[in-house]
Amino acid sequence: MTTLSTQKPSNPISRFFRWFFYRSRGDSPFKTILIHAALIIACVIAVYPVLRVVTISLRPNDTLLTTDLRIIPENATLDNYKEVLFGSPEKNRKSDFFLWIWNSISIVAVTSVISVILASISAYAFSRFKFPGRSAGLVFLLTTQMIPAGMLLLPLFIMIAKLKMINTPLGLLIAYAVTAVPLTIWTLKGYYDTIPVDLEEAALIDGANRFTVFTNIILPLSTPALAIAFLFSFMGGWSEYLVARVVLQKNESFTWPLGIFTYAQQFTVSWGQFAAASVLIAIPVMALFLYSSKWLISGLTLGSVKG
Amino acid sequence: MENENTFRRYLPTVLWIAALTAVYFTLNTLISPYADGITLNGKIVSEHVKELGGFLLGIFGSIALIEIYIYQMFFRTPKDLVSKIVTRTLQVIVAIAMVMVIATFLETTDLFRMGDNPIGNFFRSPITGFTNLKDTLISSGIATKDSATAVAGVFVSLLLLVVFAFIHFTSVPRNSRYGLAYLLILPAFLGVLFLIIYPFLFEIKLAFSNASLGTQATKNAQYGLQYGWANLVALFTGSVAKDAKFFEVLWRTILWTVINVTFHVAGGMGLAILLHRPMKLQGVYRTLLIFPWAIPATIAAMALRNEFDSRYGLFNILLGNLNTWLTNVSHGTASIIGIGNMFAWLAAHIGPVSWKQDPFWAFVSILISNIWLGIPFMSVIILGGLQSISQEYYEAAEIDGASKWQQFRNITIPLLRPVLTPAIVLGVVWTFNKFDIIYLITQGGPQEKTDILVSSMYKAAFSFYRYGFTAMFALVIFAILFLFTIFYLRITGGLKSATE
Amino acid sequence: MASVIYNNVIKNFGNVEVIKNLNFEVKDKEFLVLVGPSGCGKTTALRMLAGLEEITAGEISIGDRVVNDVAPKDRDIAMVFQSYALYPHMSVFDNMAFGLKLRKTSKDEIKRRVNEAAEILDITHLLDRKPRQLSGGQRQRVAVGRAIVREPKVFLFDEPLSNLDAKLRVQMRAEISKLHQRLQTTFIYVTHDQTEAMTMASRIAVINKGILQQLDTPQMLYDHPNNLFVAGFIGSPSMNFFPAKLSVSGGKVMVDVDTFQVQVPDALAGPYKNMDGKKVVFGIRPENIHDPEFAPPNIHGEKVSAKVDVTELMGNETFLYLVNGKNIFIARVDPRSQKRVGDEVQVIFDMDKFHVFDVETEEAIR
Numbered sequence A: 001m002t003t004l005s006t007q008k009p010s011n012p013i014s015r016f017f018r019w020f021f022y023r024s025r026g027d028s029p030f031k032t033i034l035i036h037a038a039l040i041i042a043c044v045i046a047v048y049p050v051l052r053v054v055t056i057s058l059r060p061n062d063t064l065l066t067t068d069l070r071i072i073p074e075n076a077t078l079d080n081y082k083e084v085l086f087g088s089p090e091k092n093r094k095s096d097f098f099l100w101i102w103n104s105i106s107i108v109a110v111t112s113v114i115s116v117i118l119a120s121i122s123a124y125a126f127s128r129f130k131f132p133g134r135s136a137g138l139v140f141l142l143t144t145q146m147i148p149a150g151m152l153l154l155p156l157f158i159m160i161a162k163l164k165m166i167n168t169p170l171g172l173l174i175a176y177a178v179t180a181v182p183l184t185i186w187t188l189k190g191y192y193d194t195i196p197v198d199l200e201e202a203a204l205i206d207g208a209n210r211f212t213v214f215t216n217i218i219l220p221l222s223t224p225a226l227a228i229a230f231l232f233s234f235m236g237g238w239s240e241y242l243v244a245r246v247v248l249q250k251n252e253s254f255t256w257p258l259g260i261f262t263y264a265q266q267f268t269v270s271w272g273q274f275a276a277a278s279v280l281i282a283i284p285v286m287a288l289f290l291y292s293s294k295w296l297i298s299g300l301t302l303g304s305v306k307g
Numbered sequence B: 001m002e003n004e005n006t007f008r009r010y011l012p013t014v015l016w017i018a019a020l021t022a023v024y025f026t027l028n029t030l031i032s033p034y035a036d037g038i039t040l041n042g043k044i045v046s047e048h049v050k051e052l053g054g055f056l057l058g059i060f061g062s063i064a065l066i067e068i069y070i071y072q073m074f075f076r077t078p079k080d081l082v083s084k085i086v087t088r089t090l091q092v093i094v095a096i097a098m099v100m101v102i103a104t105f106l107e108t109t110d111l112f113r114m115g116d117n118p119i120g121n122f123f124r125s126p127i128t129g130f131t132n133l134k135d136t137l138i139s140s141g142i143a144t145k146d147s148a149t150a151v152a153g154v155f156v157s158l159l160l161l162v163v164f165a166f167i168h169f170t171s172v173p174r175n176s177r178y179g180l181a182y183l184l185i186l187p188a189f190l191g192v193l194f195l196i197i198y199p200f201l202f203e204i205k206l207a208f209s210n211a212s213l214g215t216q217a218t219k220n221a222q223y224g225l226q227y228g229w230a231n232l233v234a235l236f237t238g239s240v241a242k243d244a245k246f247f248e249v250l251w252r253t254i255l256w257t258v259i260n261v262t263f264h265v266a267g268g269m270g271l272a273i274l275l276h277r278p279m280k281l282q283g284v285y286r287t288l289l290i291f292p293w294a295i296p297a298t299i300a301a302m303a304l305r306n307e308f309d310s311r312y313g314l315f316n317i318l319l320g321n322l323n324t325w326l327t328n329v330s331h332g333t334a335s336i337i338g339i340g341n342m343f344a345w346l347a348a349h350i351g352p353v354s355w356k357q358d359p360f361w362a363f364v365s366i367l368i369s370n371i372w373l374g375i376p377f378m379s380v381i382i383l384g385g386l387q388s389i390s391q392e393y394y395e396a397a398e399i400d401g402a403s404k405w406q407q408f409r410n411i412t413i414p415l416l417r418p419v420l421t422p423a424i425v426l427g428v429v430w431t432f433n434k435f436d437i438i439y440l441i442t443q444g445g446p447q448e449k450t451d452i453l454v455s456s457m458y459k460a461a462f463s464f465y466r467y468g469f470t471a472m473f474a475l476v477i478f479a480i481l482f483l484f485t486i487f488y489l490r491i492t493g494g495l496k497s498a499t500e
Numbered sequence C: 001m002a003s004v005i006y007n008n009v010i011k012n013f014g015n016v017e018v019i020k021n022l023n024f025e026v027k028d029k030e031f032l033v034l035v036g037p038s039g040c041g042k043t044t045a046l047r048m049l050a051g052l053e054e055i056t057a058g059e060i061s062i063g064d065r066v067v068n069d070v071a072p073k074d075r076d077i078a079m080v081f082q083s084y085a086l087y088p089h090m091s092v093f094d095n096m097a098f099g100l101k102l103r104k105t106s107k108d109e110i111k112r113r114v115n116e117a118a119e120i121l122d123i124t125h126l127l128d129r130k131p132r133q134l135s136g137g138q139r140q141r142v143a144v145g146r147a148i149v150r151e152p153k154v155f156l157f158d159e160p161l162s163n164l165d166a167k168l169r170v171q172m173r174a175e176i177s178k179l180h181q182r183l184q185t186t187f188i189y190v191t192h193d194q195t196e197a198m199t200m201a202s203r204i205a206v207i208n209k210g211i212l213q214q215l216d217t218p219q220m221l222y223d224h225p226n227n228l229f230v231a232g233f234i235g236s237p238s239m240n241f242f243p244a245k246l247s248v249s250g251g252k253v254m255v256d257v258d259t260f261q262v263q264v265p266d267a268l269a270g271p272y273k274n275m276d277g278k279k280v281v282f283g284i285r286p287e288n289i290h291d292p293e294f295a296p297p298n299i300h301g302e303k304v305s306a307k308v309d310v311t312e313l314m315g316n317e318t319f320l321y322l323v324n325g326k327n328i329f330i331a332r333v334d335p336r337s338q339k340r341v342g343d344e345v346q347v348i349f350d351m352d353k354f355h356v357f358d359v360e361t362e363e364a365i366r
């Protein structure tokens, strides 16, 4: 080391090479370039297939089948979007797009609301009280996560059928709540555990009862966690296909994943419309996701470190 | 000062309202010309809202009634002997009614049949009574057909509330150590009971039946051990869906799980390590790299399915271009002996493949898709783990003379374990059960050569309607996962740390 | 304004008995300090009074009311936590107003009281901030402020100063004392720092292993510790102890420490007259051991020879670490003393201020 650094490289080329390949602290430019190259390649792999969807959605109908790889196609047009959103009077076809979105939103939002409310309350008990059956309950909730989602589908399906809830939002709502509640309880319990008990005791002395402690101290302090829990269960149901396909069989009760699959199924594969619908749905979701990813991630790592 | 404060306080609300109104009117003016082409309309929306709202109200209303009931058990004690007798009698009556309602519910969903005998009728009486109540309400004009359930529900709730009020006023408060905890977990517990335990029991029963399309699901199904045995035999010797055999599919499932999780962890680790260093554009990279996770999985799967098209899909276009390029190079270098041959050989072997018809490539196609989708999640988890490792460990190790690789082996990996182990185990379980990608991309084809256990099961149930068989199939899959979990718990020393 | 009574209070955590039969009374308007080593049960005793911990057996009363089954909010107490427990999502004002709001106090009244408390504590300029924007000392003041706006009957403090630096601690000590004088309310204050206890308390309760050792004024505790534990715990540096034997001959009582003997002055010898040969622990405080050159006149001095092992010059005084036989002890002598390490010296034990404890019971004999 010392001999190396005292030896002054005389010619500029070898000096450049030393600067380029060797650093005692930090990364050499060579390494930096390699790292950036690797990351750029990874980014292209991650993003390009997504961009292709946009590309396809912009293609005019007659050039859909092409081997062109450009991102903005020739004669780019918004026709596909128009047809997806508003139907096409020429083909005498109406658009179900808004209906599907509405179905999805209403079902998934109600599922999430129910599961967050139920979970936030029971997670509080699991976090703060010691009672017989507590750890058994927690382990049990975790084991339910081991049950394949598909496994309960058949009995649930029969149950929903017997209750005459096929093709209703309620049937799907029941099916979705299955997966949402236990996981939400775990996430929230992990978060509550990080709130110091002192705060609650201070509030008790200040004149609060258990209920006001929960509403005035715990809930405001855990809004980020509640938001994450809501988002998780929302995301979980939002793009679900397999359960929905079983429970919902009529076009007007479809959620959007079922809906856009009909584009892909038709004999005259409506690729352009499928792509346009996908973009319309994905953009707000992705924006929300990227915006909230910081919290999502902190919620995830919190849960995984804790549990 | 005071005025400014109130102004400040209400400003955000005012802005919100203004913005929402603006959005509403713009949307309205934009969309109204096209309203004819849209199937969604106010009527559908209001119907949905009514339906879901009623459901929510019903759920939370019944939970509230149950909570009051349990609350009184824990926190009230009757004042004197007379009120004690009356209270306990009332409580027992309510409990019996509850049991009867549950029994009727179970019967409705076909868990068992009570039959058309006095006992069955007795158990059904609360529900029959409720139906009768509805009918009377309708016939007496108090309620319409639509609102009958709601009005009758309110009626029953009021009756219960009167009972509860009576108990309340004839009792004094008392302390309960665990009461509050149980009251708090009760709603979620009821949900889990109803949505997980009950279906699970139902599934076990179904597994010992011959329920299928022919028996109109459970309507005419026969139950008995021999049917369970027959289902089991069929599962292990017959075909699981249509063509594929159990062990073949099991083997493929294991392959699917192992390959996916390996690539997820390796890829995630690689990306996380690259990202876990201060550098320019880090935020941009991070944002771009989680794209596959952020895009709704259904959309991604369907988009990828198109990309595996043999002529117009991205993969074959790329492979085709590569092939052309290799061919050109081999022509250009034909004179150079070794190299020319090599390129010619490459050109002959690398080119578009038939993703849909060839079972091997079909399997590869779903693997590629699922790996692409899963890496960001894993890298985010690992990155979180990396960031929680204090830099000081590395500095200490560096002073001790550890090389970068030794640091990775001796610091990073062990300290990542608390994050990595659960992530891998959950990853295994999830991947084992994850077939939406498969279903959307290949539908298990060709000839069920890309099916995994769960997707075969799904098909057996909902394409071939072999219900009893599917239930047994599900139990076997559950047993496999359960053994895996037990095995894992043995290794890691249980869940103690998680539940303390 | 109220007194507090612990009547045969016992607390178990599972099978572990943490508080064993606690009996004492805190008088109205008194500043009582609970002191003891870490883990001795001070916090538990306080939390039972606050209603945050169930009482296993016995009774606690505030004023004339037994509060065993009274919810914390109805006990009319206020508590300052070691961690301060400020609500992170509320401003300082809201933190202080929270308790009043829950009690449906009118808005004007809340404002008046919060502002008044803020003025007393000099935190008026912080009222709009959130707790995380405050320094440790400021948080501490807010925590105290939150307690005083409530105007409770009893104030509870659980080591409120332990998170502050030394200088701030001294300052806050004085301020809390001042607050006590101003509010004229019962204060119960938990600490493991005996200096804090000595400087602030009207009376001190020393607790060890869940048992009340002695409850008295600081001066009485210091001069007349009931037992070995209290003697060793109160005072810094702590009292010197020597295993010893009493010998009585001809009306004279001698304390025999093997390598040296000291005589008990006749005026104090009464209790020991019939204890010839009894094994005891002999105790004397460092400041009662003098350098002969600077020893005050008119004391019953006894000469003991020793070797200086270490000296600590503090400026206003000097600590000599002395060795005699197997015993090591500390003398707190005049700073002008010229004794240096290695010197063989003679020091003077002031025998008017000695302590003798029974070896078995560890109780003081006097």
Ligand SMILES: Nc1ncnc2c1ncn2[C@@H]1O[C@H](COP(=O)(O)OP(=O)(O)OP(=O)(O)O)[C@@H](O)[C@H]1O
Pocket: C013, C018, C036, C037, C038, C039, C040, C041, C042, C043, C044, C045, C191, C192
């Ligand atoms: N919730 C609990 N469960 C079991 N043991 C407990 C619990 N709380 C306290 N203890 C035990 O009770 C004993 C007394 O605890 P306490 O907190 O009262 O000590 P302390 O005197 O306040 O100590 P410190 O000066 O360190 O705060 C300790 O041994 C402690 O381990």
Ligand SMILES: [Mg+2]
Pocket: C042, C043, C044, C158, C159
């Ligand atoms: Mg303590």
